[in-house]
Amino acid sequence: MENIVIIGNGIAGVTAARHIRKLSNKRIIIISGETDYFFSRTALMYVYMGHMKFEHIQPYEDWFWEKNRIELMRGFVTQVITENKQLVVDGSRSLHYDKLIIATGSKPNKFGWPGQDLHGVQGLYSKQDLDLLETNAPNKDVCKRAVIVGGGLIGIELAEMLRSRDIPVTFLVRESSFWNGVLPEGESQMINEHISEHHIDLRLSSNLKEIVSDENGKVKSIIVAETGEEITCDMVGLTAGVSPNIDFLKESGIELGRGVKVNRFLETNVEDVYAIGDCAEQHQAIGNRRPIEAVWYTGRMMGETVAQTICGNKIEYRPGHWFNSAKFLDIEYQTYGWVFSERSKKEYEKHFHWRHATEKVCITVAFDKDSRAFLGINTFGIRMRHEVFDRWLTEKKDVDYVVEHLIDANFDPEFYKNYEAEIADKFNTEYGKSIVPKKKSLKRIFQTS
Amino acid sequence: MSTYDRSMALTGQPPKSLNRHQKIATLIGMFGLTIMLLAMFNVSFPQKGLWLSISLAAIFTGTLWFSWEAYSHKLPGIKNDGVWFKSISSRGFWGWIAGIALTGFYIVLYFYPEYLGLVRDGDNKGVIALFDPLSKALSGNPASQWFVYGTLYTVAILAFGIKFMWKYRHNRYERIRTMSVMFFQTAFAFIIPEVMARLNGDKILNGGSLPYYDLKNVWPLNYYNFEGYRIKAFLSSGDIGFALLIFGILSIFVITPILTYKYGKRWYCSWVCGCGGLAETAGDSFRQLSDKSLKAWKIERWVVHSVVVFVTLMTTAVVYSYLGTDTSKYWLTKSTFLIGVASLLTLVFAWVMLFKREQLQKDAQYGAIGYFVIIMALIGMHFFSGDGNVFLFKSETLRKSYSFLIGSIFSGVIGTGFYPIFGNRVWCRFGCPMAAILGFQQRLFSRFRITTNGGQCISCGNCSTYCEMGIDVRAYAQKGENIVRSSCVGCGICSAVCPRGVLKLENGPLKGRIDSNQVLLGNDVDLMSLVNQK
Known part of the structure; x- marks a missing residue:
């Protein structure tokens, strides 16, 4: 029986294991140094906020693994010896594999800031980081102020977490507006406002110069590079992105770039070794995607794909239309297709932006200014139907069609206010059109006729 | 922690x-x-x-x-x-x-x-x-x-x-x-x-007096609605009384199936019902305490369906006990009534087995067990019962045990008293026969479902945690499957707490409602057809 070993019990590794089990009878071993059981990394924040207990963020009950004959092993893989297909776990135990899947995820970036390894300085990625946060910032008496460095998705989540315990937060963001390397200007601006509404001290265009230690090697304050201002704090969150967690592979002979280099079959340069999820780096980026995609959904898709390949049905990793989602404090964000920020959008990409007069709701539709083809949509505070946008992207609908049928894509709960008419109005005014929005049609949505 | x-x-x-x-x-x-x-x-x-x-x-x-x-x-x-x-x-x-x-x-x-x-x-x-x-x-x-x-x-x-x-x-x-x-x-x-x-006592009731009647309280939740004293009171209260009695019968046999078909059982359980009303308001702080384990789900199905069998038998026995045997006095006699009940149940059972078997899957055999228990009991009732007693018990004993065990202990003491321990819907989930019947309708013929939004689920668990009915919503959502569960009362909280906009309660076409898109969208289409091969 073939021995499949998966390093990492995150969404990528676990998805691979589940699908290999569906397709075959192979022996499956998952090794993790982080936790005994798979948990949803994206939900760690809710444990600190008291919405859930840690057990709630474990998607499968504990008996699931044994029932499906997926063996779980606790430990850190310290060495991979590809010549004789051996793994060394925690420096001593060794383990044989026939096929190896590397799914070790990411680790928080540190950019060599002075003081970055002091007590009270941490990232937010792992279960251990969560436990550490309970020590560093259990309440507003122990942690009188926290500083978060890096304005991305993890940064804003950490801010939300700390605010749930009334801890004052200063948020240093390198960009001139929150996440504007990804979000178009109008959206980024709206999130800036929302951050301030939550009494988070948002500092735009601000970099960290250094973290200052007290006499015990614990953080005392930080210094802002631009102004030289010293901000006293008890905890510093480093959330300036993540990078592949692959240090243990340095001597293995597996080709590494920033991540583990893989081809479209998710194969590394070494036979029978695959890499999936956050830690995998495509030789060539796929479409508009980045070579390393540290996203929940892509990890899951790679897991499904590699399972097919390992079970004798070799196929390429061919992700479909890009989509993603996040939540900025109270504002839900969804994206389908590609909407680029001003900084990185192509010359042909044109944006239609609509924002509600009073509420924190807005959308941006990207389209080709020559062919008028619909390229993608960002929505804030409106939920959209994935299936419908996926279909529209496949059918290459034009932007007028999308504005006309937008109600079909609405996924807000029943009785919610609809904004489609208002959106079409603004679109008509801006582009001299006379689109009359269609009424919602179940036939179109569910394709029943 | x-x-x-x-x-x-x-x-x-x-x-x-x-x-x-x-x-x-x-x-x-x-x-x-x-x-x-x-x-x-x-x-x-x-x-x-x-x-x-x-x-x-x-x-x-x-x-x-x-x-x-x-x-x-x-x-x-x-x-x-x-x-x-x-x-x-x-x-x-x-x-x-x-x-x-x-x-x-x-x-x-x-x-x-x-x-x-x-x-x-x-x-x-x-x-x-x-x-x-x-x-x-x-x-x-x-x-x-x-x-x-x-x-x-x-x-x-x-x-x-x-x-x-x-x-x-x-x-x-x-x-x-x-x-x-x-x-x-x-x-x-x-x-x-x-x-x-x-x-009561007024002219428009012909001097009769109506029983206390909460009109939205439908049998079998209102298990006593067809007891002898109430029937007498209805019938002695003129046209209004008669209309109310008819309304009580229509409620469960006509109004309820139609509304459940259109909107799911939520029209009742989380929009109208008093038990649901208390659970959703005063009980809201305890919704996260419901047990989501597979084991709890198994127990739930056995217990709640046993209650349905119990209440059906009890009500039949009670009605049976006060009916006469002489057709010349009143058209509805003991035997006609039993035959009527048996025929109705047989019709429902046959329809389900013929047309809806697939949706029931493994539960079909449990349904069959329930059906045969009731039919055998009805036959037994016919042959072995005399006036005022069913089998060896008095029908009054059956009624009293139901009232004590289900009406008082289960719905009140455990159902509400244990809110802070077992969550706010213990009664609705494990005990309420009305919820079970509506759930049966919801599962088999209703336009209602909770749609999962393509591939957007991040398995965070908020939906499952805050489901008061103990449904492991995430288990479906993370597979891209719709949630069509008989126990879902449609409170909408899973959708509300979802941080990624994955869940939507909606009424739509029956086709493709269950297991509709086991496709985690965003993926390679060819891969998905492979993944979905069973």
Whole structure:
């Protein structure tokens, strides 16, 4: 029986294991140094906020693994010896594999800031980081102020977490507006406002110069590079992105770039070794995607794909239309297709932006200014139907069609206010059109006729 | 988890701490309760009407002020911060205290109403006497323990309903739904039946008197609706009485299936029903305590369907016992009735087995077991029963056991008393035969489903955690499957708490409703067809 070993019990590794089990009878071993059981990394924040207990963020009950004959092993893989297909776990135990899947995820970036390894300085990625946060910032008496460095998705989540315990937060963001390397200007601006509404001290265009230690090697304050201002704090969150967690592979002979280099079959340069999820780096980026995609959904898709390949049905990793989602404090964000920020959008990409007069709701539709083809949509505070946008992207609908049928894509709960008419109005005014929005049609949505 | 504060203090660090206003609000509410407690211990209040008003107003004000302080200073959005840190909502010290207090209250209410001051022939005492003025104003009669309970129940739904609407003020589905349960409780459960009582003996009832009838309370939840004394009362109350009896029958056999087909069982369970109303409002703080394990689901299906069998048999036996045998006196006799019940059940059973077998999957055999138990019992009833008794028991014994075990112990003492321990829908999930019948309809022929939004699920678990019915919503959502579960009451909280906009309650075409898109969108289409090969 073939021995499949998966390093990492995150969404990528676990998805691979589940699908290999569906397709075959192979022996499956998952090794993790982080936790005994798979948990949803994206939900760690809710444990600190008291919405859930840690057990709630474990998607499968504990008996699931044994029932499906997926063996779980606790430990850190310290060495991979590809010549004789051996793994060394925690420096001593060794383990044989026939096929190896590397799914070790990411680790928080540190950019060599002075003081970055002091007590009270941490990232937010792992279960251990969560436990550490309970020590560093259990309440507003122990942690009188926290500083978060890096304005991305993890940064804003950490801010939300700390605010749930009334801890004052200063948020240093390198960009001139929150996440504007990804979000178009109008959206980024709206999130800036929302951050301030939550009494988070948002500092735009601000970099960290250094973290200052007290006499015990614990953080005392930080210094802002631009102004030289010293901000006293008890905890510093480093959330300036993540990078592949692959240090243990340095001597293995597996080709590494920033991540583990893989081809479209998710194969590394070494036979029978695959890499999936956050830690995998495509030789060539796929479409508009980045070579390393540290996203929940892509990890899951790679897991499904590699399972097919390992079970004798070799196929390429061919992700479909890009989509993603996040939540900025109270504002839900969804994206389908590609909407680029001003900084990185192509010359042909044109944006239609609509924002509600009073509420924190807005959308941006990207389209080709020559062919008028619909390229993608960002929505804030409106939920959209994935299936419908996926279909529209496949059918290459034009932007007028999308504005006309937008109600079909609405996924807000029943009785919610609809904004489609208002959106079409603004679109008509801006582009001299006379689109009359269609009424919602179940036939179109569910394709029943 | 390492550093949770396990102290028993009511307040602590944010997010569980109370501000000063909330502390005063708590005092005010407690003051209102204390008046009732004192009345219970026979402290005689001089002006009962005044003191009752003060007491109810204090409870109402305390709850509202407390809630206002909890939500008004915060932006609209999900308000679950600290739910698992607070001892009241995480089975901690205060959770148990509340559970024990509530359970005690129900035991006294159901079995020892004299401790509340009920006097059968004479003036009430204690806390029931405190409610006399209000009862007399509404129905003209002195209060009973049920009037006290009904009043407090309504106050709870109204006060906590407003709290719930503040909590979910960004969510119009939740707000409208809550207004609906508040309305049905106040009008249908509380005021209308009391006022209807004023008609008793009136000309328009031909001098008859109607039984107490909460019109939205449908058999089998209202298991006593077709008992002999009520049928007599309906029939002796002229056209109105007859119309009400017909309405009672239509409710379960016609109105309910139609509405459930169109909207799912939520039209009843989380929009109209009184039990649901209390669970959704006063019980909202405990929804996360329901058990989501597969084991609990198995137990649930056995228990709740056994209750359905029990209530069907019990009602049949009760009706059977008061029917006659002589066709010349009345067309409906014991045997016609039994044949009627058996035929109806056979029709339903045959239809399900012929057309809906696939949807039932493994549960089909359990359905068959239930069906045969009932049919055998009916045949047995025909051959082995005499007047007033069914088999060896009196039908009265069967009725009394149901009323005691299900009506009192299950729905009241366990169902509500154990809110802070087992969650707020224990009764609805494990015990309510009405919910089971509606659930059966919902699963087999309804347009309702919770749609999963393509591949957007991140398996976070908020939906499952806050599902009061203990449905592991995430298990479906993370596979891209729709959620079509008979137990879903359509409260909409899974959709509300989802941080990625994955879930939507909606009514749509039947085709493709179950397991519709087991496709995690965003993926390679060819891969997906491979993944979906079973």
